[in-house]
Amino acid sequence: MSQLSPQPAGTSLPTSADVARLAGVSRATVSYVLNNNTTVRISDSTRRRVREAAADLGYVPHAAARSLRAGHSRTVLLPAGQAPAGALYQRFLTQLELGLRRLDYTVVRYGGVGQDADEAAMTWAELRPVAVVSPDDLALTPYGIGVLTRSGARAVITLGSQPVDGAHALVVDQREVGAHAVRHLLARGRRSIGVVVPQEPGHALIARPRLAGALRAVEESDADAGVRALPLRYQEDSAQDLASRWRTLGLDAVFAYDDEYAMLLTRALQDAGLVIPGDTAVIGAGDLMLGRLLRPRLSSVAMELTCEQRPAEMIDRLVQNPGGPPERHHLLRPAVVARESS
Known part of the structure; x- marks a missing residue:
């Protein structure tokens, strides 16, 4: 593609009529082509x-x-959450954005730093999006949903652990990750289980439900077992301090929040003289390649975000057919990958 020539001051912006003249076609043809209209044969x-x-x-x-021609915008807003998003979410959002672009939507990623959920919704509404996919950490409220729909949003979708009244929901229930990990440990005969709770800002939205899922798994089992929360920073000295107290805690297993914390804690436990899995079984989450290179190889809860209908196509359907009852789609599918560490 050739470079654009510098535009002299005061020169008008190019129009579709200019494109039509240069291409030797009608303005209608220019509109059909550049708006990806496939109903007309060109x-x-x-x-x-x-x-x-x-x-x-x-x-x-x-x-x-x-x-104006369509009667609504083609903008889908993907607000950026304030908490750090993991690789799983980033991959999902990238695939969603690519799918929406293929369907001829303009995708806008927009931040809401320093705003509460209702303030953020009012800011989003100023952009007049046709759809909004709101992250879990902004906790969209029924009031905010009303603001968005009155401003022209045909579909408001929450992406997170809990649905919100009045919105469609892509549910990512992190409790199932904790439950899967602890059920696996219980099946291996472990009865005194620690659950790592990261102390870094931004992890609570995932850590809290994973701990809740771990507690639920024990409550639903017939085993005489218990779960203990283990605060941990992602630092070597924090892991070493926890490992030095491990024998006094009486724990025979740990669900370490995710693979990175599991690898950090595994090394500290081994340095403290504990044998894995003999003294303590360890399981993470995320199924990272590095965990498979650890010795012993790390057990993990693998996760996948899937939906019966592709999310971009689902959003397009909701935009084309607004006004129906809220839909709930559960995205998270965890599965334990058992290796030597447990």
Whole structure:
């Protein structure tokens, strides 16, 4: 693609009429091509000529004008949460964004740092999105959902552990991760189980439900077992301090929140003279490759975010057919991968 020439001051912006003249087609054809309209038959060579003309002129369709023609915007807002997102969430959001772009939506990632949920919703509403996918740590409220729908959002979707009244929900229930890990340890005969609770900011949204799931797994079992929360910072001295007290805690197993904390604690326990899994079984979550290189190899809860319908297609369906009852789709599918550490 050739470089654009510098635009002289006062020169008007290129228009679809300019693109049409350069490509030798009608303005309607330019609109069909650049808005990815597939209902009208246009040859590949014509589509290519229109796109090349638009690129040469530096022309892009006007989003507001397109919204007026469609009766709604094509903007989907993906607000950025304030807590650090893990690789699983990032991969999911990237796939969602790619899917929405293929469906001709404009995807905007937007931050809400320093705002509460209702303030954030009012800020989002100013952009007039046709759909919003809200992260768990912003705790969208029914009031905020009302603000968004009155501003033109046809679909408001929460992505997190709990649905919110009035919104569709992509449910990621982290309790199941903790429950799977502890059920595995109970099945291996472990009865005094520690659960690591990271002390770094931003981890509580995942750590709390994972601990709750671990407690639930023990309550639902017939085993005479117990769970103890273990605060831990992601630092060697914190892990060493916990390992030095391990024998006095009387624990024979630990669910270490995720694989990174599991590897940190495993090394500290081994340095303190404990044998894994003989003295203490260890299981993480996330099934990282590094955990498989550890000795003994780390057991883990593998996780996948899946949906019966592709999330981008689901959002498109909700936009095209607004007003239905809230939908609930459970995304998280955990599975224990048992290795030598447990």
